Amino acid sequence: MSSQEKLEPFVLDVAGLTVEIAGREGRVVRPARDLTFRVGRGRVVGVIGESGCGKSMTALSVMRLLPASAKVTGGTVLFNGEDLLTKSPRAMRAIRGKSIGMVLQDPSVSLDPLFTIGDQIDEALCMHGRMPAARRRARAIELLEAVGIPAPQDRLTQYPHELSGGMLQRVVAAIAIAWNPALLIADEPTTALDPTIQVQVLDLLGHLRDTLGVSIMIITHDFGVAAHICDDIMVMYAGEVVETGPVRQIFDNPGHPYTRALMESSTVPKGKGRLPTIEGQPPDLGDLPPGCAFAPRCPLANEQCHHAAPPRIQLSDIHQATCWYAGEGMT
Amino acid sequence: MTNYILKRLGLAVITVLGVLLLIFVATRMSGDVALLMLPQDASDEQIAAYRARHGLDRAIPVQFLNFMRGMLTLDFGESLRYQRPALEVILQRLPATVELALMAFVLALVVGVSLGLVAAYYRGGWADRSIRTSAVLLQSMPNFWIAIMAILLFAVMLRWLPTSGRDGAASYIMPAMTLMLFPLAAIMRMTRSAILETIESEYVKFLRIKGVSEGRILWRHALRNALIPVIALSGLQLGNLMGGTVITETIFNWPGLGSLMIESFISRDYPVIQVGVLLIATFLILLNLAVDLLFCVVDPRIRYA
Ligand SMILES: Nc1ncnc2c1ncn2[C@@H]1O[C@H](COP(=O)(O)OP(=O)(O)OP(=O)(O)O)[C@@H](O)[C@H]1O
Ligand SMILES: [Mg+2]
Numbered sequence: 001m002s003s004q005e006k007l008e009p010f011v012l013d014v015a016g017l018t019v020e021i022a023g024r025e026g027r028v029v030r031p032a033r034d035l036t037f038r039v040g041r042g043r044v045v046g047v048i049g050e051s052g053c054g055k056s057m058t059a060l061s062v063m064r065l066l067p068a069s070a071k072v073t074g075g076t077v078l079f080n081g082e083d084l085l086t087k088s089p090r091a092m093r094a095i096r097g098k099s100i101g102m103v104l105q106d107p108s109v110s111l112d113p114l115f116t117i118g119d120q121i122d123e124a125l126c127m128h129g130r131m132p133a134a135r136r137r138a139r140a141i142e143l144l145e146a147v148g149i150p151a152p153q154d155r156l157t158q159y160p161h162e163l164s165g166g167m168l169q170r171v172v173a174a175i176a177i178a179w180n181p182a183l184l185i186a187d188e189p190t191t192a193l194d195p196t197i198q199v200q201v202l203d204l205l206g207h208l209r210d211t212l213g214v215s216i217m218i219i220t221h222d223f224g225v226a227a228h229i230c231d232d233i234m235v236m237y238a239g240e241v242v243e244t245g246p247v248r249q250i251f252d253n254p255g256h257p258y259t260r261a262l263m264e265s266s267t268v269p270k271g272k273g274r275l276p277t278i279e280g281q282p283p284d285l286g287d288l289p290p291g292c293a294f295a296p297r298c299p300l301a302n303e304q305c306h307h308a309a310p311p312r313i314q315l316s317d318i319h320q321a322t323c324w325y326a327g328e329g330m331t
Numbered sequence: 332m333t334n335y336i337l338k339r340l341g342l343a344v345i346t347v348l349g350v351l352l353l354i355f356v357a358t359r360m361s362g363d364v365a366l367l368m369l370p371q372d373a374s375d376e377q378i379a380a381y382r383a384r385h386g387l388d389r390a391i392p393v394q395f396l397n398f399m400r401g402m403l404t405l406d407f408g409e410s411l412r413y414q415r416p417a418l419e420v421i422l423q424r425l426p427a428t429v430e431l432a433l434m435a436f437v438l439a440l441v442v443g444v445s446l447g448l449v450a451a452y453y454r455g456g457w458a459d460r461s462i463r464t465s466a467v468l469l470q471s472m473p474n475f476w477i478a479i480m481a482i483l484l485f486a487v488m489l490r491w492l493p494t495s496g497r498d499g500a501a502s503y504i505m506p507a508m509t510l511m512l513f514p515l516a517a518i519m520r521m522t523r524s525a526i527l528e529t530i531e532s533e534y535v536k537f538l539r540i541k542g543v544s545e546g547r548i549l550w551r552h553a554l555r556n557a558l559i560p561v562i563a564l565s566g567l568q569l570g571n572l573m574g575g576t577v578i579t580e581t582i583f584n585w586p587g588l589g590s591l592m593i594e595s596f597i598s599r600d601y602p603v604i605q606v607g608v609l610l611i612a613t614f615l616i617l618l619n620l621a622v623d624l625l626f627c628v629v630d631p632r633i634r635y636a
Contacts, residue, residue, distance in 0.1 A: 065539055097542030104540075109533040112552050113632060127542040159631040175541060 008081045011183050011215040012039035012062065017075035019057050019066065019239075029286045031057035033239045035075065039183065039232075044209055044216040046226035046247070048262060049236035050282050055219045058236070059185050062217075063102060064092045080182060098128040101176030101214075102185040106192040107168035111160040117144075117171055118156030124178040143174040146211070147204060166197035170204065177208060184208070186218045190225065202229050223266040227251065235259045238283050238293040243326075245319030255313065255321025258294045292323070300325050332627075339623070343616040350612040355395055355605065359387075364599040368411055385411065398605065407609075408602035412595070417602035421588065421610065427497055428576055428587030434503065435510035436569050443515045444561065447522025452549070454527060462519065469516035474575055478509040478582045495584035506583045510575050514568035521564045525557035532556075559630055566622035570615050 019032040031054035039045045047055050060066045062077055064084060077084045079100065084092065096102075104110045111120055121140040125131060131139070137156070144152035147170040160168060169189060176184055186205060190198035206229045209216055220226060226233050226247065233250050235243040235258065243256040254260045261278045280297035283289060292310045295301040305324055313326035321327075365381045373381075382388040385408070386397055401407060407417045450462040485505060486494040493502045529535060530553055538548050576589035584590070588607060595603040627634045 063540065065536065093542050093544065095542075096540055102537075102540045104533055104537055106533060110537045112534045112538070112556070114552075114555055114630065116631075123538075123543065124541045161632050172537070175537075 007041070008078075009041060010038040010078075011041050011080060012217065013076075013078040013081075014038065014058075014062070015076050015078075017058070017061060017077060018073050019054070019061055019070055020073045021067075021070045023286055027286045031070070031239050031285055032061065035236075035239075035241055037234045037241055037244055039215050039217050041182075041215055042209065042213050043231040044206065044218060044229050045232045045234060046230035047217060047219045047234050047236060048221060048223060048226055050221055050262075050278070052282055052285070053236045054239040054285070055221075055236055056187055059102070059187050059217065059219060062185065063096060063100065064089075065096075094128065097124055097176075097181075098179040099181050100183045100185065101178075101181040103169065103172050103176050103187070103189045105188040107165055107172050108160070108192065110172050111168065113160055115159075116156065117158050117160065117163070121156075121171070121175055121178065124175045128179055139178075140174075143178055144171070146177070146208075147171070147174045148200075148207075149174070164197075165193050166200060169193060169197075169201050173201075173204060173208070177212060177214065180212060181214055184214045184216045186216060188219050188221070190220075198225075199228070205229060221262075223263050235262065238288060239285055240293065240322070242294065242323070243319075243321040245315065245321075249316060249319045253315060253319075255315045255319065255326040256294075256323045257298050257300050257325070259321070261297075336620070336624070339620050343613075343620065346616055347609065347612050351605065351609055352395065354608045355398065355601075356391060358599065358601050358604055359391055359394070362599060364411060364601065367599055385409075402609075407606045410595075410600055410603045412598050412600045412603070417600075417606045420603055421591070421606045424586060424588050424591040425610075427585060428580065428589055431503065431506055431510065431580075431585065431587060432569075432572055432576055435507045436514065436565075436572055438507065439511045439515040439518055439568065439572075440565055442511075443518030444522045446515075447519040447561075448526060448549075448554070450519070450523040451526035451530070454523075459523075463523070466516040466520050469512045470520075472512075474509060474513065475578050475582060477512060478505070478579060481505045481509065482582075495582075497586055506579050506585050509579050509583075510572055513575070514565075514572055517568055518561060518565060521561050522557060525560045526553050529553040529556040555629070559626065562622060562625050562629065566618055570618060573611065573614065 015036045017032050017035040018030060021029040021031060023029050035058060037045075047058065049055055057066065057070060060070075061072050062079070062084065064087070066072070072085055075085070079095070084095070087095070111117075115123075118137075118140060121143060122136050125136045125139055140156060141152045144155055149155055149167060149170050155163070155167075155171070160171075163171065173189075184205070189205070190201050193201060202225060205216055205218065208214055218225070218230065230247045233243075233245065233247050234241055235250075235256060237258050243250065243254070243259045245255075250259060251263070254263060258278075265277055278297060283293055283296065289295060289306065291304070291306045291308050292298070292301070295305040298305065302324075308324075310322050310324045310326075312320055312322045314320050315327050364385075365378045365387065369377060369381055379388070386394055389397070398408070405418060409415065410417045410420045413420050446462050450459040453459050482494055482505065485492045491501075492505055493499075496502055526549075530548075535548055535553065538552060543552075573589075576585075576587060577593055578589075579585065580587045580589035581593050588610075591603065592607050594600075595607065
């Protein structure tokens with residue numbers, strides 16, 4: 001970490017972030033609308049929401065790696081106090097992989113199939129500075145050890161297809177932390193893995209936070225995952241943040257009916273039986289209802305909810321929810 | 332690995348023998364060569380003598396065995412048309428074809444991959460659109476038609492290039508172009524789509540996440556991954572190109588193997604046909620083997636499978 005780095009209390013401070021995707025027939029889809037959230041230094045923040053609510057788009061906006069069709073149209077993304085949205089492509093490349101690492105959903109397609117594990121770690125180590133080859137090799141082994149891969153020197157000459165999904169995700173994590181980043185973004189890092197492996201990978205992320213002090217933003221649609229390792233939670237619905245707060249406060253006192261519905265749908269024991277889901281579908285992001293976006297599926301919705309955007313209510317100094325009923329002690 | 336290659340080579344020998352047997356029987360069932368070769372008024376004795384001299388009076392299996400025995404000493408019989416060893420006739424015509432095909436193939440490969448890269452890099456732009464349009468045009472025009480149009484334009488009207496024959500550098504241009512255009516278009520389109528596919532892949536996204544530059548992603552990762560389908564296609568195209576030489580050489584009166592094969596088929600010059608087929612079949616099989624080995628070099632997933 002550079003010595004000049006200011007120690008802001010928040011590694012990531014996003015305000016008013018809006019992303020637009022130009023769809024067919026001049027339709028505009030906004031997978032992120034006026035998003036405001038923060039990632040505290042050394043904390044693990046879970047971003048939770050159903051599929052399609054804009055979690056990945058949010059993460060990719062922070063990385064400045066949105067697909068060509070998507071554009072950030074407003075807001076600021078302060079990383080260590082500096083706005084990433086105004087950085088030049090070159091400056092951004094110097095941040096990616098160095099100060100911000102990222103882990104993707106499916107480790108089996110995250111690595112180039114034609115290069116060895118060693119080559120791909122080495123490439124990361126070549127990107128942001130000069131190191132003699134012997135030091136890079138030693139560092140690669142050290143990284144593989146840090147993510148709990150047995151016999152690391154043997155892995156260096158192996159190809160991605162020779163490793164299991166869990167091992168690959170550890171390799172991906174090793175690459176992500178190669179330069180001791182301040183922030184690690186993990187986009188559903190366990191979804192593609194076997195249930196038994198999922199917990200191991202989550203524990204690895206927690207371990208990395210404890211040992212490296214890296215702040216983690218972990219995207220998931222599973223409250224169980226969030227409960228397992230998160231300090232803070234941010235619940236997203238239809239491109240908006242509907243609730244943020246420390247995990248305990250949200251569990252004890254969920255402020256938004258959507259948060260409650262998500263919690264109920266994931267606290268049911270895993271295994272047999274049908275997966276509980278929230279009734280109805282998330283709205284079309286190109287055609288949102290005028291009031292609260294969740295109103296059409298909300299058991300508490302009344303006239304007001306359908307017509308007027310709900311206020312952001314403080315449930316404690318660090319816990320807020322965007323709902324007409326937040327804080328009124330739902331029944 | 333060596334085991335695999337040996338197994339493939341063994342299989343190759345069997346395939347070549349099968350092809351030979353097929354062509355051997357087929358040529359002998361397509362008419363009596365003695366009647367074709369001798370003057371109309373040849374006597375029965377003359378015909379019988381001709382058959383006896385070329386071993387055509389034996390049963391076909393016996394002829395085949397004799398042919399195989401000769402093969403062991405590189406004696407493939409005598410050309411019925413040239414009265415010289417068939418192998419010699421073939422070897423004399425071979426260099427012209429190898430030159431032409433190699434030139435066309437290397438050009439198609441280099442230009443095809445480069446244009447495919449350009450098209451992928453500037454996808455959606457004018458360069459991409461014109462490259463793609465010309466690829467479709469080229470692929471929909473038959474080989475012989477391109478050849479005839481080229482002769483009309485460059486040889487007859489403009490008088491820039493010779494109409495036919497193999498005499499000087501200028502005489503290579505039209506035959507090589509004719510042979511090259513189709514594989515070039517195919518390789519170009521494959522390169523473009525393969526590059527685009529890799530560029531959209533998750534591992535390229537992860538490379539960007541690592542901070543790798545777009546140039547390095549393209550040259551080191553995307554190109555190498557895109558090469559796998561391009562290699563497969565190129566092997567196929569080189570095979571097709573060899574077939575294309577038959578027509579192209581005939582149109583341009585090119586003194587190569589392709590035109591020799593056509594001449595030999597027409598005059599039922601069995602020995603020459605047999606050596607030619609043996610040579611072409613062996614080449615195609617070795618080509619396939621080479622493509623497979625190249626896969627192993629490029630793709631570790633195959634190497635260990
Ligand atoms: N390339 C694209 N072009 C147009 N729309 C897109 C594109 N990618 C995503 N979207 C839209 O953006 C919205 C948000 O997508 P995003 O990938 O961020 O969702 P997500 O919350 O990560 O969901 P998931 O849990 O499925 O990963 C989706 O509703 C989708 O319709
Ligand atoms: Mg996603």
